Amino acid sequence: MEILGLYNYWVFAVLLMTGFYAVIAKRNLVKKLIGLSLFQAAVFLLYITMGKVDGGTAPIFSGSDTTIFSNPLPQVLILTAIVVGISTTALGLGIIVRLKEEYGTIEEHEIQEIDER
Amino acid sequence: MTTLLDILSWVLLTLGGLSVLVGGIGALRMPDLYTRMHAASVTDSMGAILILVGIMLQAGWSLATIKLLAVLLFLLLTSPTSSNALASAALLAGTRPSGEQHKINDEGEE
């Protein structure tokens, strides 16, 4: 059971690197953005994992005052980050749509080739 | 009375879990899209009804029961609608029920 206590962090590492792989290895810009979203999700998971307390419950009081509560602070940070994340992803998608209109492609190397010409 | 309710909700929850599971297996094992959709959507509604009613019996008369009722109502409204929308989209795109040997790939081309 002791070693399972780190499982969430391992998932964080694998997820983070899966997203990172998509960002560095794929040439399609939308795919890169999807990779970035995965990367983001991994960070969210790390924060929320660190806020969990054994035997705790969500930090919302409900009458009985003897319960243990999980850490509210990471939840606040991530809550705002999710909405900011979707807005910035939308901004990225907007840039990609404009690139497609200008260059006719959303593949990174083709855009570079057109630029070098 | 409470034991009776407990047993009843027990039975409902078990049946619900079972039907959800059967739907999952059906969605995996059936031969073509429409049969898979049939397996998934029918058991979806059945499982949702059984499980949510089972929980409702446990919750008793409280706000939670009203919320569960709302969840059930919205699930019963949306789940078949999405199945219908999906099936009609697939049919319009030219997927035929198996027997007719049409294969369709991710590009929507035959």
Added chain:
Amino acid sequence: MYYVVTIATLVTMGLALIRALLGPSVYDRVLAVNMFGTKTVLLLSVIAFLYGRPDFLDLALAYALINFIGVLAVLEFFRNRALRRSTERDEGL
């Protein structure tokens, strides 16, 4: 008792994921996403009771209401794609 339902739901989620990965057509994947959505609603309701915090049913309610939009967006996407293909074909003639 809730555990049995939770396990059944989780296993079904796994099966739906396999269907989503196998495909073969896009519609199978959309079907899998749809299934996954309903299973999540059930899972969240059951876990709210497992935790003894039934006030968290709001989450299940949110999913029950909003999951629908994703499928409709897909439908709209297919329709637009079909329209675009047919106009392209017309221009090709």
Added chain:
Amino acid sequence: MIVIFGIFLLTLLVITAIAIVRTDNLFVAVMLMGIASLLIAGNFFLLDAADVALTEAAVGAGISTVLFLSALALTSERERARSSNKILSFTVVTAAAMILIYATFDKPRFGDPEAPAQTHVAPWYLEKTPEYIDIPNVVTAVLGSFRGYDTLGEVFVVLTAGIGVLFLLGSGAPLGSLPQEQVNEGLRHHLIPRVIGRVLIPFILLFGLYVQFHGEYGPGGGFQAGAIIAAGIILFALLEGEQRALSVLPARVLLGLMAFGPLLYGAVGIAGIVLGGNFLDYSVLSSDPVKGQQLGILLIEAGVGITVTGVLLGIFHAFAARGR
């Protein structure tokens, strides 16, 4: 037992993530992102983060899929080229993953109440919230009052992203190759989704308002409510066509909403200064400091909700207008 459920969900999440990266069909990747979002929300819920799970539900279930699909409709849904430098990238990524995993062995175990993260400010927040603000939801208290500056910053980031999208895509987009009358009608010929959608839209909006104003007492708040209300109006746009949605909520109103939200937030902060307190100090808003805090949180949550609704709808319409 719940730990094992969490582990199962996380394993499914990893499988989904790898499948997302491996597939070369972008539409499939977007669908799998939908599944990933559901899994992440389930995990957040298991990890006691009901508010975060609600946010992920509100954003991930509808809006993110809609945005990605409208972007795909404007670009292409197929990934053409093979990956560049596959082996090199894979080596780099694997090495980094190994280092990260090695580093985790020094981390406190999952759920450890003695972990450093649990012993600094968090107990203070939990202890002082009933005294200073007296609302049950500590997350809303921290979001609105204790860390109000942070939230103000986030609201401005959301606004900036919205402005950026409007600058890039605008609204006076050129007409595409599609015949006008076919594009604008939405899904009007699909009778069943349309009828059910019409039934659902009022409930979605009502639920959005409930989440907005119930945020002090249960999971909820401005961010979630904004996303849910935007999702409801996007549903209307999908069913009745984007033009009719624009005639219900014109672009100018949306711009007004985008600007009004941060202004309301900032005005509450400045009202604090005018009444003799600090910026974003709500205690002075009412004769009773606790009542003042509650009033302040209510107002800034409203500002957040208005901003998020305006920005998300503005972004949606900007993408939809490009497709015309």
